[in-house]
Amino acid sequence: MMLDLLSQDCSLQELIDKATELLGNPVILTDNRFRVLYNSRNVKVEIPMWKNALEEKYISNEMITSIVDSELAKGGRNGDAAVSQLPNGYHAMRKPLYYKMQYCGFIGIYDYFREFTEEDRISLGIIAKAVSALICSDKEFISYDDNAYSSLLYQMLGCKTREEARHVLKKHTPLAFQTKKILITIIKRKHEGKLPNIPLLRIKDLVATQLYHHYATIYEDKLVLLIEKECMNEALYSDTLTILCRYCREYGLKAGVSYEFEEDMNIPQAFTQSLFALQYEENKDIYYFDDYYLDSILKDCVAQKDMDYYIHPYIIRIEAYDQTYNTHYMETLSCYLYSSGNMKLAAEELGIHYNSMKYRMSMIEEIVGEDIRDNSPLRMVLYLSVLFYEHRK
Numbered sequence: 001m002m003l004d005l006l007s008q009d010c011s012l013q014e015l016i017d018k019a020t021e022l023l024g025n026p027v028i029l030t031d032n033r034f035r036v037l038y039n040s041r042n043v044k045v046e047i048p049m050w051k052n053a054l055e056e057k058y059i060s061n062e063m064i065t066s067i068v069d070s071e072l073a074k075g076g077r078n079g080d081a082a083v084s085q086l087p088n089g090y091h092a093m094r095k096p097l098y099y100k101m102q103y104c105g106f107i108g109i110y111d112y113f114r115e116f117t118e119e120d121r122i123s124l125g126i127i128a129k130a131v132s133a134l135i136c137s138d139k140e141f142i143s144y145d146d147n148a149y150s151s152l153l154y155q156m157l158g159c160k161t162r163e164e165a166r167h168v169l170k171k172h173t174p175l176a177f178q179t180k181k182i183l184i185t186i187i188k189r190k191h192e193g194k195l196p197n198i199p200l201l202r203i204k205d206l207v208a209t210q211l212y213h214h215y216a217t218i219y220e221d222k223l224v225l226l227i228e229k230e231c232m233n234e235a236l237y238s239d240t241l242t243i244l245c246r247y248c249r250e251y252g253l254k255a256g257v258s259y260e261f262e263e264d265m266n267i268p269q270a271f272t273q274s275l276f277a278l279q280y281e282e283n284k285d286i287y288y289f290d291d292y293y294l295d296s297i298l299k300d301c302v303a304q305k306d307m308d309y310y311i312h313p314y315i316i317r318i319e320a321y322d323q324t325y326n327t328h329y330m331e332t333l334s335c336y337l338y339s340s341g342n343m344k345l346a347a348e349e350l351g352i353h354y355n356s357m358k359y360r361m362s363m364i365e366e367i368v369g370e371d372i373r374d375n376s377p378l379r380m381v382l383y384l385s386v387l388f389y390e391h392r393k
Contacts, residue, residue, distance in 0.1 A: 183270035248285035
């Protein structure tokens with residue numbers, strides 16, 4: 001029957017309707033974003049989960065989570081049809097579909113009318129092959145990036161050097177993003193059972209309905225957004241970050257944000273910045289590279305030389321004094337330097353009297369044998385040394 005249909009130049013919808021007749025159960029066809037592209041039109045299904053999926057044109061988050069977390073995902077990677085129980089108690093048999101060796105969706109049957117048999121698994125495999133033969137001619141099914149700008153963003157993320165970036169931009173001369181922009185990379189945290197495990201392609205579609213002035217692409221299992229800040233006022237930009245925070249909490253994600261930049265050639269650099277920020281694991285949804293800028297410098301320096309190389313001898317001398325006399329001058333100096341040389345702020349931070357702060361700084365200067373408070377260049381050197389010192393600890 002499937003071969004006869006193919007010889008008649010049928011559509012995917014006609015194929016799904018014929019598959020429904022053959023299998024005696026409703027059939028659904030989705031893409032890799034879990035969008036419902038085709039479903040059985042020749043049968044009436046009153047099951048709420050089925051009706052909701054058709055109304056929303058998406059498989060529900062609850063069902064997606066059950067797919068990702070179940071044995072179906074393992075079966076899908078092997079190309080096998082797999083049966084799993086649905087949240088509503090019924091069962092689904094799904095077969096993954098591939099186009100040019102890439103996973104692009106699945107075809108599924110649901111036992112709403114009758115129980116599955118082993119023959120259904122064989123039939124579904126044959127139907128899946130027929131569907132695969134029609135995929136290449138179906139524009140709805142094959143999902144590329146939304147537009148030329150998203151495609152350009154994807155290509156730019158793969159550039160390793162400015163020269164590569166320049167070459168890509170030259171091939172897309174008519175295209176250019178707005179001047180002021182930031183790049184945001186979104187990844188999944190380690191999955192927790194309480195949160196829905198939703199694929200990033202689906203998140204990308206959800207974000208598209210909520211955010212303005214952005215382009216998005218999936219690159220190496222990461223959702224990357226280029227936000228055109230030049231098109232936003234402060235309120236709209238703040239709303240954008242609020243929306244992203246909400247998605248991060250709802251779906252177990254975290255977002256890394258680059259510096260603001262202007263030249264499109266700096267997209268690969270911004271991507272690296274956002275990835276660096278995502279290395280950290282703290283109790284927040286959005287990680288700004290700005291907060292970890294100094295850590296980035298320290299990491300690059302340490303990659304070149306041992307950390308002790310960058311620690312000033314005065315820091316070593318003060319540390320040794322503290323260990324010998326059980327004092328806290330290293331803590332005092334650090335707080336003083338972090339307060340930009342403001343002794344009053346440093347005293348408040350340490351919880352001591354201002355006169356005590358003056359005494360401690362006098363002792364520190366006596367230990368190192370040099371004035372610190374009136375020596376801006378030395379303060380800068382010691383500030384960097386303290387960063388290396390604390391990073392080493």
